[in-house]
Amino acid sequence: MLTAIYFFTVGFIVLNAIIGMVTYVTLLERKFAARMQSRIGPYRVGPHGLLQPIADALKLMMKEDIVPRLADRPVYNLAPIVFLVPCMLIFATLPFAPGLGVADLNIGILFFLAVSAMEIVGLFMGGWGSNNKYALLSVMRAVNQIISYDLPFVFAAMVPVVLTGSLKLSDIAAAQPDVLHWFIFYPVIGQLAFIAYIVTTLAAENRVPFDILEAESELIAGFRVEYSGMKFALIQLGEYAHVIATSFLGALLFLGAWGGPGAAGHAPLGVLYFLLKAMFIFLLVTWIRWSFVRIRVDQILAISWKLLLPATLVLLMATAVVTAWKGPAVG
Amino acid sequence: MWVTLVNFVRKPVTVHYPEVKRVYPDRFRGVLALTYDKETGEENCIGCRLCEYICPPQVIKVEMLKAEKRNFAKVFTLELYACEFCELCVQVCPTDAIIMMKSFDLATSDRRELLLDKDRLHTIGLQFDPSWATGNGLRDMQTPPKAPPAEHAKAEGPAAKAEGKAE
Amino acid sequence: MDHESRQVLEMGYGGTERLIMNMGPQHPSSHGVFRAILELEGETVVAVDAVIGYLHRCHEKLAETLTYTQYPSIASKTDYVAAMTSELAYVRAAETIGKIDVPKRAQYLRVMAAELQRVASHCLWLGTWCLDMGGALGGGATVFLYCIREREDVLDLFESLTGARLLYGLHQVGGVRYDIPADWARKCRATVDKIDGRINEFEEMLESNAFFMARTQDVGVASRELAQEVGISGPLLRGSGVNYDIRRAEPYSSYEDFDFKVPVETAGDCFARYRVRMVEFRESIKIVRQALDGLPAGPISSRPGVKSVGQVRIPKGEAYARVEGARGEVGCYLIADGSAKPYRMKWRGASFSNLALLPHIIPGHKIADVVAIMGSVDPVFGEVDR
Numbered sequence: 001m002l003t004a005i006y007f008f009t010v011g012f013i014v015l016n017a018i019i020g021m022v023t024y025v026t027l028l029e030r031k032f033a034a035r036m037q038s039r040i041g042p043y044r045v046g047p048h049g050l051l052q053p054i055a056d057a058l059k060l061m062m063k064e065d066i067v068p069r070l071a072d073r074p075v076y077n078l079a080p081i082v083f084l085v086p087c088m089l090i091f092a093t094l095p096f097a098p099g100l101g102v103a104d105l106n107i108g109i110l111f112f113l114a115v116s117a118m119e120i121v122g123l124f125m126g127g128w129g130s131n132n133k134y135a136l137l138s139v140m141r142a143v144n145q146i147i148s149y150d151l152p153f154v155f156a157a158m159v160p161v162v163l164t165g166s167l168k169l170s171d172i173a174a175a176q177p178d179v180l181h182w183f184i185f186y187p188v189i190g191q192l193a194f195i196a197y198i199v200t201t202l203a204a205e206n207r208v209p210f211d212i213l214e215a216e217s218e219l220i221a222g223f224r225v226e227y228s229g230m231k232f233a234l235i236q237l238g239e240y241a242h243v244i245a246t247s248f249l250g251a252l253l254f255l256g257a258w259g260g261p262g263a264a265g266h267a268p269l270g271v272l273y274f275l276l277k278a279m280f281i282f283l284l285v286t287w288i289r290w291s292f293v294r295i296r297v298d299q300i301l302a303i304s305w306k307l308l309l310p311a312t313l314v315l316l317m318a319t320a321v322v323t324a325w326k327g328p329a330v331g
Numbered sequence: 332m333w334v335t336l337v338n339f340v341r342k343p344v345t346v347h348y349p350e351v352k353r354v355y356p357d358r359f360r361g362v363l364a365l366t367y368d369k370e371t372g373e374e375n376c377i378g379c380r381l382c383e384y385i386c387p388p389q390v391i392k393v394e395m396l397k398a399e400k401r402n403f404a405k406v407f408t409l410e411l412y413a414c415e416f417c418e419l420c421v422q423v424c425p426t427d428a429i430i431m432m433k434s435f436d437l438a439t440s441d442r443r444e445l446l447l448d449k450d451r452l453h454t455i456g457l458q459f460d461p462s463w464a465t466g467n468g469l470r471d472m473q474t475p476p477k478a479p480p481a482e483h484a485k486a487e488g489p490a491a492k493a494e495g496k497a498e
Numbered sequence: 499m500d501h502e503s504r505q506v507l508e509m510g511y512g513g514t515e516r517l518i519m520n521m522g523p524q525h526p527s528s529h530g531v532f533r534a535i536l537e538l539e540g541e542t543v544v545a546v547d548a549v550i551g552y553l554h555r556c557h558e559k560l561a562e563t564l565t566y567t568q569y570p571s572i573a574s575k576t577d578y579v580a581a582m583t584s585e586l587a588y589v590r591a592a593e594t595i596g597k598i599d600v601p602k603r604a605q606y607l608r609v610m611a612a613e614l615q616r617v618a619s620h621c622l623w624l625g626t627w628c629l630d631m632g633g634a635l636g637g638g639a640t641v642f643l644y645c646i647r648e649r650e651d652v653l654d655l656f657e658s659l660t661g662a663r664l665l666y667g668l669h670q671v672g673g674v675r676y677d678i679p680a681d682w683a684r685k686c687r688a689t690v691d692k693i694d695g696r697i698n699e700f701e702e703m704l705e706s707n708a709f710f711m712a713r714t715q716d717v718g719v720a721s722r723e724l725a726q727e728v729g730i731s732g733p734l735l736r737g738s739g740v741n742y743d744i745r746r747a748e749p750y751s752s753y754e755d756f757d758f759k760v761p762v763e764t765a766g767d768c769f770a771r772y773r774v775r776m777v778e779f780r781e782s783i784k785i786v787r788q789a790l791d792g793l794p795a796g797p798i799s800s801r802p803g804v805k806s807v808g809q810v811r812i813p814k815g816e817a818y819a820r821v822e823g824a825r826g827e828v829g830c831y832l833i834a835d836g837s838a839k840p841y842r843m844k845w846r847g848a849s850f851s852n853l854a855l856l857p858h859i860i861p862g863h864k865i866a867d868v869v870a871i872m873g874s875v876d877p878v879f880g881e882v883d884r
Contacts, residue, residue, distance in 0.1 A: 134519075292632065293638055295712055297541060
């Protein structure tokens with residue numbers, strides 16, 4: 001009973017923290033992107049735009065909830081929830097500091113990768129339930145894309161797992177005790193795996209240059225085109241939560257999670273470092289997003305199946321060989 | 332990709348309107364206004380209706396009032412919501428009565444407030460900065476010179492006059 | 499929906515359904531109001547039916563009711579992105595019928611205005627094309643904002659010259675209406691030098707980007723024969739290997755005094771058209787510099803400034819005047835009957851004829867290519883629908 005209350009409270013706190021962070025990450029992205037485009041981002045709402053995400057959230061909550069007349073109502077209404085829940089659930093497995101996490105599962109990373117792939121169901125429900133040709137077309141492409149890129153994503157994420165020898169996320173973090181041992185600095189394999197991770201992350205969460213799901217200039221807003229108000233807010237929340245979750249995972253797998261000067265003794269400092277590293281990966285992803293044009297869906301699939309999948313497979317096998325020869329990184 | 336990074340460190344080009352307004356050039360075509368004569372203080376408009384005839388979307392309506400020495404405009408309405416800001420009315424005015432201002436700040440919430448009558452036009456004329464263009468100024472700039480006696484006067488005259496007018 | 503001009507490629511599918519999708523008049527990437535009814539098999543476009551007319555504003559009838567002094571300001575509104583080329587076509591037609599001379603200074607000013615207009619229009623083209631291809635939230639928006647930033651500088655120049663930023667009314671029958679102010683030549687040179695440097699940045703950003711190259715090469719190939727048959731003009735024609743530029747073929751307004759290169763590419767795909775326009779950027783800047791250096795003194799019009807609405811009367815006659823606009827050949831066919839108003843005026847819109855290429859080059863490509871191709875064709879619907 002007490003453990004149930006404990007877990008409920010911790011989960012509640014983490015969920016709220018995530019939602020708060022997601023809203024402010026949208027502001028960070030907008031200001032970062034604006035600077036790259038010779039302008040300033042949101043500026044008027046609150047000092048330097050700091051209240052902008054709150055204004056956006058309030059606006060979305062107050063909007064009318066429109067359901068198209070010919071839409072498939074149960075599917076249409078449930079889609080945002082089915083999309084959001086896996087994106088939130090994956091935060092449960094992330095340890096934010098040694099011993100601080102909702103559920104540090106033994107199969108942590110497997111849970112993460114499997115559950116994050118479940119959002120495809122939510123996407124497809126949204127596209128189908130909207131009764132809109134644009135939405136249907138976009139989710140057809142998106143399902144194609146996400147499925148194709150999940151495999152290289154898993155393989156790229158497996159490289160640190162093989163190097164560590166354990167699926168538990170806190171073990172992977174513990175295997176990178178100081179800067180020199182961060183997996184990104186592992187000769188050749190680390191860098192290649194990091195690059196593959198970034199590319200497949202972009203694709204798995206529909207960010208430009210792989211954002212055919214929402215292809216704003218071709219299909220308006222893809223599967224989100226018929227959603228308004230709170231359901232739209234849930235979809236946005238889910239998208240950005242997924243981006244942040246994969247940023248955190250990337251920071252954990254490659255950049256040493258909570259490691260950093262002085263973090264060993266003080267847990268909050270470790271959490272801060274973790275946050276900073278995740279934001280670094282997020283900004284890297286954002287920088288790529290705002291610099292490239294989109295590529296066509298058949299070119300996206302060609303990149304995945306003809307380039308990334310063989311490359312990451314070879315990389316994983318190479319990692320396995322290296323680990324068998326040198327032994328796993330965790331003692 | 333480095334291009335975006337280079338632009339990241341460049342200064343943004345945003346102008347924080349309305350606290351900071353950019354400098355409008357001399358010839359800016361803003362809202363229209365009627366003017367008073369500088370020396371006598373009388374209205375410049377003689378109600379000749381030339382602006383009404385030339386206006387392409389026909390937004391100006393004038394009624395002349397005949398008086399002893401000169402004529403006036405009894406009614407002068409200008410529908411600013413349909414105005415094209417083409418400056419043709421300014422171009423044809425013989426007395427430089429109608430001019431354009433260096434401001435466009437006349438946003439209202441009711442379209443009827445943009446149906447400017449004569450008083451409003453005169454008020455606008457006193458409220459904002461006038462732009463350079465007046466009827467006589469424009470016509471002087473455009474009209475080719477009459478053949479002057481000397482060769483060198485012809486080459487220098489119009490260009491110098493045109494540049495001088497622009498100061 | 500049956501058109502002889504539509505090519506329907508047999509895809510070899512058995513019994514699949516074709517989806518008819520409307521890329522409607524309201525669409526983020528239809529460059530205005532354009533309705534393309536696409537017939538899709540899966541992702542591949544099988545047929546395109548273009549529906550236009552959503553922006554029809556009766557320009558040709560309007561020209562019959564407005565005089566030669568009033569209409570040039572309105573003529574800007576056909577091709578509102580490169581407004582002065584339309585005005586130029588109209589006044590040149592009137593001047594040809596009336597055998598009115600245009601002073602040399604006015605001709606040089608017209609050339610400068612036209613070339614600066616071409617720079618501004620190509621800035622907008624590049625920005626909106628990348629916006630279509632890259633998404634409004636993504637790299638496309640970045641290139642768009644850079645291009646708009648450069649275009650703003652050119653528009654500031656026009657603002658100091660005429661007072662207006664987008665629709666100018668610079669031309670009148672006999673010359674131009676505005677002479678350059680005192681400081682303008684220096685500002686113009688500074689702006690043009692800056693844009694020259696920035697174009698290098700754009701080229702660098704786009705051409706070193708494998709994604710951009712993959713999206714534009716071998717997409718929307720228009721062969722030389724097709725280009726000549728369909729009747730397109732401008733950068734589209736020169737991108738398909740036909741070396742035809744009205745500024746060289748029938749020089750007007752002192753273009754023969756200037757030294758510039760006409761870019762021609764043979765590939766015929768979107769990338770070739772992009773290269774043609776990027777070179778045109780630089781050549782236009784070259785022409786502007788030459789015009790500034792060689793600007794003769796003199797009057798800016800051979801006719802007095804407009805004092806009354808019926809001042810300009812063109813004797814009976816007809817003429818077709820064409821100019822090389824940013825999009826192609828903009829032509830104005832004028833029939834004058836001796837009064838102050840034309841009897842008939844017909845616009846040949848460059849984009850109207852260019853759109854005829856779409857049903858020939860789009861089928862066989864994916865939906866994503868439709869926007870890339872439309873962007874490289876660069877239609878402006880003011881010209882199409884008039």
